[in-house]
Amino acid sequence: MRWIEPSTIQEVQACLAQRVPIIGGGTWLLQDGHNPRAVCDLRAWAGSDEITHDAQGWTLGPNVTLHAWHEALGANHQISQILSLIGSPAFRRVATVIGVIANPQPVADLYPLLRLLQSSVLYIDTAHDFIQNDLASWPESLQERAIVGVKVPEIPKASRVYFRKYAKGRMTRPLVNFTVIMSSQDSRWDITFMASGLSVWPLQGAACGSPQDIDYAVRHWILERQDVNQFYQALILNMWQDIYQQWWNENNRGIAL
Numbered sequence: 001m002r003w004i005e006p007s008t009i010q011e012v013q014a015c016l017a018q019r020v021p022i023i024g025g026g027t028w029l030l031q032d033g034h035n036p037r038a039v040c041d042l043r044a045w046a047g048s049d050e051i052t053h054d055a056q057g058w059t060l061g062p063n064v065t066l067h068a069w070h071e072a073l074g075a076n077h078q079i080s081q082i083l084s085l086i087g088s089p090a091f092r093r094v095a096t097v098i099g100v101i102a103n104p105q106p107v108a109d110l111y112p113l114l115r116l117l118q119s120s121v122l123y124i125d126t127a128h129d130f131i132q133n134d135l136a137s138w139p140e141s142l143q144e145r146a147i148v149g150v151k152v153p154e155i156p157k158a159s160r161v162y163f164r165k166y167a168k169g170r171m172t173r174p175l176v177n178f179t180v181i182m183s184s185q186d187s188r189w190d191i192t193f194m195a196s197g198l199s200v201w202p203l204q205g206a207a208c209g210s211p212q213d214i215d216y217a218v219r220h221w222i223l224e225r226q227d228v229n230q231f232y233q234a235l236i237l238n239m240w241q242d243i244y245q246q247w248w249n250e251n252n253r254g255i256a257l
Contacts, residue, residue: 001037007044009124012146015146017144022040042146045061047061048063049061056151056154057153058072059152060098065097066091067089067093070083070084070092078160079155079161083110100114112194112195115136115194116204118135122148123145123146123147125144125145131148162181166239179194181193187210188210189210191208192204205218211247219240
């Protein structure tokens with residue numbers, strides 16, 4: 001296998017033109033047994049391991065692993081709580097954040113949050129001589145491009161992230177997950193959410209109003225999915241009930257739901 005470590009835009013474009021697979025952590029090579037003739041490894045890219053943070057959020061290089069970002073965030077950060085639930089500790093030390101975006105699975109633990117936060121990817125393609133910036137999408141863009149960075153906005157102070165998933169075992173891939181961001185504005189609440197595993201693409205929804213209005217809207221959204229079998233509907237509904245109970249307890253201490 002030929003191992004290419006590009007350090008310039010032109011070298012990355014040459015890999016793209018020849019359709020050489022781009023890798024970061026390379027976990028797909030380990031998991032799926034691929035044996036390509038050549039791979040393009042972005043570890044030589046300037047800032048590949050860099051993690052920067054400012055008032056707007058986080059910027060991560062192409063070789064930043066889930067573990068490294070978790071360490072930078074700190075154990076109490078809301079995103080860290082999701083990162084700690086992805087795979088095994090050994091997997092998190094190899095898998096990159098960008099790999100989650102570039103090689104999405106039908107059920108991805110981190111992608112829904114990145115999408116709900118309006119994260120963007122920095123990438124190189126063959127049509128431009130400078131790095132491009134675009135919102136993270138599902139599936140990853142069909143055009144030939146190499147992701148060399150990702151920008152993740154900080155979670156607003158008035159917002160709370162909730163995450164639930166169901167898997168057959170602690171170390172197995174999840175069957176379904178549910179990610180929710182709730183934000184308050186006076187007596188009004190806004191919620192965006194995404195369910196993965198119910199279809200080929202993650203399903204996204206939103207609601208606003210009083211807590212009771214939101215609860216009704218989310219339940220209705222779940223139960224009206226005619227293309228989803230009742231088992232998965234029940235799983236997502238149970239996850240939402242658990243999230244709603246937790247949110248209520250956090251914001252209405254001493255008041256029964």
